[in-house]
Amino acid sequence: MSHPRMAGGHSSGNSxxxxxxxxxxxxLQEEPVEGFRVRLLSDENLFDWEVAIYGPPDTLYQAGYFKAHMRFPPDYxxxxxxxxxxxxxxxxxxxxxxxxxxxxxHPPIDDPQSGELPCERWNPTQNVRTILLxxxxxxxxxxxxxPANVDASVMYRKWxxxxxxDKEYENIIKKQVLLSKVDAEKDGVVVPLTLEDYVVKAKPPENNLELTDFYDDDYDMDNDEDDLEDDSSNEQYDDDSGNGDES
Structure with a gap:
């Protein structure tokens, strides 16, 4: 199997x-986040994920199946x-x-105009699990x-x-939930409709990849080089010893 740094164009410096x-x-395979399904877009690239979000029960998004792509930067x-x-x-x-x-x-920069505090933005202690929640x-x-979508924001406030x-916002969401069921059927996914089903842990994704598939070569490289140097030193020592015996 090719490594993500090769398939995704990332250098070994991003190990x-x-x-x-x-x-x-x-x-996330061993302890999935409730209401989500996570898998790799390609088994050879850890930097691009597909996330499927199940609409939470007792909300407008109930029964919805919303797919998204999550892309990670080289310095994640x-x-x-x-x-x-x-x-x-x-x-x-x-x-x-x-x-x-x-x-x-959002990157952890101080931007007073955004209305966001630096502590609300990204920091390295965050992870995929906290993002999904x-x-x-x-x-x-x-x-x-x-708002990113002003029209949707106005409709939501009215609702x-x-x-x-005021049903305008609600009706749009219901139509999108209905359309999303087509994707769920294509993917063979049963979307949880009750809170009881929603909180039950899902089965891990099918592509149960070993960690060694991705980073063994990256992280054992230095150790391998050290081993080679040790072997080389031992061979040199043996040669020197042998030459000494001959003389």
């Missing part, structure tokens, strides 16, 4: 990112990944092209103070202020 992603992917976890929905999602914090706008995915929270409670009497 720390490969190690971090491999450990996170393994952790020091810089945040990006998340772009492939399924149409009408939401105040999702741009028309599908890009998710959420504080946790933040996405669920955002579906339930959109941030309308700095909330009218206590559901």
């Amino acid at each position: 720390s990112a490969v190690r971090a992603l491999a450990l996170e992917y393994k952790s 976890p020091y810089s945040p990944p990006s998340l772009r929905f492939q399924t149409k999602v009408w939401h105040p914090n999702v741009y028309e092209n599908g890009d998710l706008c959420i504080s946790i995915l 933040s996405v669920v929270s955002l579906l339930n409670e959109p941030n309308t103070s700095s 909330k202020e009218s206590k559901g009497k």
Whole structure:
């Protein structure tokens, strides 16, 4: 199997990112985040993931199956990944092209105009698990103070202020949920409809990859070189010893 740095065009200098992603992917296989399915877009590249989000029960998104691509930078976890929905999602914090706008995915810079505190932005202690949990929270409670989709934000406010009497926002979401079921059927996925089913841990993804597939070569390289140097030194020592005996 090719390594992600070869398949994805990443240099061996990013071996720390490969190690971090491999450990996170393994952790998410063993203990999946409730309401999500995570897998690699390609078995040979750890930097591009497919995330499937199940609409939380008792919300407008119930029964929805929303797919997104998560792309990690070469210096992960020091810089945040990006998340772009492939399924149409009408939401105040999702741009028309599908890009998710959420504080946790913004670089940790001081930008007073954004209205975000540096502590709300990305930092290396965050991980995929915290991102996914933040996405669920955002579906339930959109941030309308700095919306990515102004029209969706206006509709959401009308819906909330009218206590559901203004159906424009709700009707759009329901249509998108209905359309998303087609993808779920294609992927052979049964979307949980009750809270009980939603919180049950899902089975790990089929591509159960070993960590050694990704970072053994990267992280054993120095050790291998040391072993070679030791072997070379021993051979030189043996030769010297042999020459001494002959003289």
